[in-house]
Amino acid sequence: MGTLSAWSENLSTKKKKKVIKQLVEGQDSANQLQILLHNNNNNPSQQQQTEHHLSSTKAQLVDKILSSFNQTLAELTSVNVSSSHNQTGSNDDQLVKSEDCSESRRLRPKDKRGCYKRKRAEEAWTVVSATTQDGHGWRKYGQKEILNSKHPRSYFRCTRKYDQGCRATKQVQRLEDDGSQMYRTTYIGTHTCTNRSFNGPRIISNFESRGTCMAPIKQHDDRLSNLAPTTPVIKRETKEEMSGTPSDVTDLDSAMWKDLMEFECYSEPDVMISNVYSCTGIKFRNFEMDFVNGFEFDGSDECVL
DNA sequence: TGCATTTGACCATT
DNA sequence: AATGGTCAAATGCA
Numbered sequence: 001m002g003t004l005s006a007w008s009e010n011l012s013t014k015k016k017k018k019v020i021k022q023l024v025e026g027q028d029s030a031n032q033l034q035i036l037l038h039n040n041n042n043n044p045s046q047q048q049q050t051e052h053h054l055s056s057t058k059a060q061l062v063d064k065i066l067s068s069f070n071q072t073l074a075e076l077t078s079v080n081v082s083s084s085h086n087q088t089g090s091n092d093d094q095l096v097k098s099e100d101c102s103e104s105r106r107l108r109p110k111d112k113r114g115c116y117k118r119k120r121a122e123e124a125w126t127v128v129s130a131t132t133q134d135g136h137g138w139r140k141y142g143q144k145e146i147l148n149s150k151h152p153r154s155y156f157r158c159t160r161k162y163d164q165g166c167r168a169t170k171q172v173q174r175l176e177d178d179g180s181q182m183y184r185t186t187y188i189g190t191h192t193c194t195n196r197s198f199n200g201p202r203i204i205s206n207f208e209s210r211g212t213c214m215a216p217i218k219q220h221d222d223r224l225s226n227l228a229p230t231t232p233v234i235k236r237e238t239k240e241e242m243s244g245t246p247s248d249v250t251d252l253d254s255a256m257w258k259d260l261m262e263f264e265c266y267s268e269p270d271v272m273i274s275n276v277y278s279c280t281g282i283k284f285r286n287f288e289m290d291f292v293n294g295f296e297f298d299g300s301d302e303c304v305l
Numbered sequence: 306t307g308c309a310t311t312t313g314a315c316c317a318t319t
Numbered sequence: 320a321a322t323g324g325t326c327a328a329a330t331g332c333a
Contacts, residue, residue: 140309142312143312
């Protein structure tokens with residue numbers, strides 16, 4: 001694995017058709033949503049009438065779009081991509097629970113580290129890349145030796161977890177193939193934080209758009225506004241944004257890391273994107289074009305994402 | 306001194 | 320019971 005051409009070859013014709021169908025449905029729903037939003041902005045009084053003509057309401061359309069993307073990505077990445085519409089409470093529980101566990105260790109009869117509620121299935125997707133940088137600020141909170149894996153898995157949470165209630169986490173593990181120096185990054189949950197302090201080149205701008213596409217759009221702002229006031233502000237963790245601390249991957253070769261950071265900071269965004277995506281990263285616009293052209297990826301496609 | 310990382314312990318899931 | 324995910328004290332660094 002590792003190239004889109006190989007990835008495409010591995011897709012059966014049946015799967016390709018299924019994927020195309022799902023994307024077309026998603027596109028159709030997006031178009032309907034666009035019409036709705038457009039009419040709503042220009043003439044709110046016509047909105048209901050328009051909705052009547054269209055087959056779905058906005059919320060239904062959003063669900064359709066998300067479902068389309070989720071299913072397609074699940075098909076393409078072989079990653080279990082599930083809707084998280086009903087999972088939004090888990091992290092809140094966790095935050096509350098964390099508070100309960102914040103008492104001094106001395107006061108507890110027994111160490112209660114690890115008292116948390118494990119997240120269930122969230123939106124998840126995997127990116128195989130030579131770098132783990134994605135423009136977001138991450139704080140490492142754990143590392144684990146994984147059974148039958150040469151390299152440990154590192155766990156990261158968004159640095160905005162506490163000040164903005166962002167639920168995004170990622171897991172980074174170096175691939176077994178030592179020579180490739182590649183890393184598999186699994187992103188779990190979508191960013192709900194606003195990342196305004198960083199104005200430099202965003203290496204994963206497309207990635208972020210992808211994450212946004214997969215996120216439950218209707219929840220995005222609500223969650224921000226709902227969580228922010230109630231979430232205890234413990235501390236701000238914004239310093240590391242794009243600072244590219246080697247902590248992103250503990251066993252990452254430091255020299256390589258330095259090279260990567262220099263590359264990412266000074267390269268053109270398009271070039272950087274090509275560095276980020278490997279087999280599962282997909283830029284939707286080009287993706288659509290590839291589908292139009294018969295879903296054929298050649299070697300050039302791999303780097304033109 | 307403050308902040309980020311490390312690491313062992315704990316808990317949830319399978 | 321095994322494994323993986325998370326917590327938080329200890330540690331290191333700027």
